[in-house]
Amino acid sequence: MRQFEQGKLIHVLSERQLRERVFIIVQEVRACYSHLNDPYALARELGYKVVESSSASSPMFEGASLDHVIFLRTYDCLNEERKRFTLYHEICHGLLRKDEWFWSVLHDQFKSDRDFSYVKERLCNIGAAEFLLPRSSISNILASEGVSVAHISKLANQFRASKLATAIQIADCATHECIMVVATRMLDFTQNLSRLIEFPGSNKPRLVVEYSMPSTTTKYKVARYVPIRSNSIIASAEEAPAGVMLTGRDLVPFKFRTRWEVEVEAVRLGSRIYALFNLKPPQPVDDRQLSLF
Ligand SMILES: [Zn+2]
Structure with missing residues (x-):
């Protein structure tokens, strides 16, 4: 889409178009350096010096890029998969900046x-x-295997990625209408800030939506920090042993929308619960047999 603003014609890209552009940028780099599936080697090839340091000015600091240097924090709590993600994230900063058209549109x-x-x-x-x-x-x-939260652990191991990144990518690649919801216990800061009087127990972490990702064909979104009902399948999955997948029908945790009950599968992996809300039934899997019709 294009729109006029102060006499200047500017491009306005939808969220989907922004994402697609990033995919193209990454795919072009992968095609040039297809032998490199190691972010350290890729950073070197692209002319970056990676400096790892165990000290950081801010506790939130994980990485930063400056000209041709990428700083990476090497705290114990930052495991190898997180470091790989952070390093690719810093590489992307440089790649996005290099795309002059995209950078100016942003x-x-x-x-x-x-x-x-x-x-x-x-x-x-x-x-x-x-x-x-x-x-x-x-x-x-x-x-070939179908869209399911059952694949998160296996794919995360196979691709040496975090379970969170894997779950988000699974939803993004799904071809049917579905929403991946990732829930965890968090302190409800917004509620506490608005309170003048502290209530006992108000600092207890609540089970809320941490992230959500709709598939490309889905028009609806689940907002962050929406509280999860205690009688929901997500709450049951939190109580169930890690890795045990629950299935059933439940309401999509929309913030405002009217009730919509759909098929859901949910699993707890570590401290997070991954739930796939199938707004439409998933496509049948391709069993590699010759189709007659
Ligand atoms: Zn960044």
Whole structure:
């Protein structure tokens, strides 16, 4: 889409178009350096010096890129899969900046520093996930094995990626209407800030939506931080042993929308619960047999 603003014609890209552009940028680099599936080697090939340090100015710091140096924190809590993701994320910062057309479109579209920075960080996360878990490979696997939370652990191990990145990429590659919801216990800061009087127990972490990812054909979104009902399949999966998948019908945890009950599967892996809400039934799997029709 194009729109006029202060006499200047600017491109306005939808979220989907922004994501597609990042996929193209990453796929082009992968095609040039197809022998490199190691972010350290790729960073070197692209002319970056990777400096690892165990000290950081901020506890939130995981990585940063400056000209031709990428700084990476090497805390014990940052495991190898997280370091690989962070390094690809920093590589994406450089790749996005290099795409002059895309960079100027982003600047035109997101005027405030806060919005620009937020979108840029998200796009770099999307690029890092694409480096780790190429959509072409994931789509092929899902076509033969079906879209399910049951594949998260196996694929995360196979692609040396986090379970969270794997779950998000599975939903992004699904061809039917579905939403992946990732829930975890978090402190409800917003509620506490608005309270003048502290209630006992108000600091207890609540089970909320941490992330969600609709498939490309899905028009609906589940908002972050929506509380999860205690009688939901997600809450039951939290109580169930890790890795045990529950299936059934439940309401999609929309913030405002009216009730919509669909088929769901949910599994707890570590402290997170991954739930796939199938708004439409998944496509039958391709069993590699010759189709007569
Ligand atoms: Zn960043």
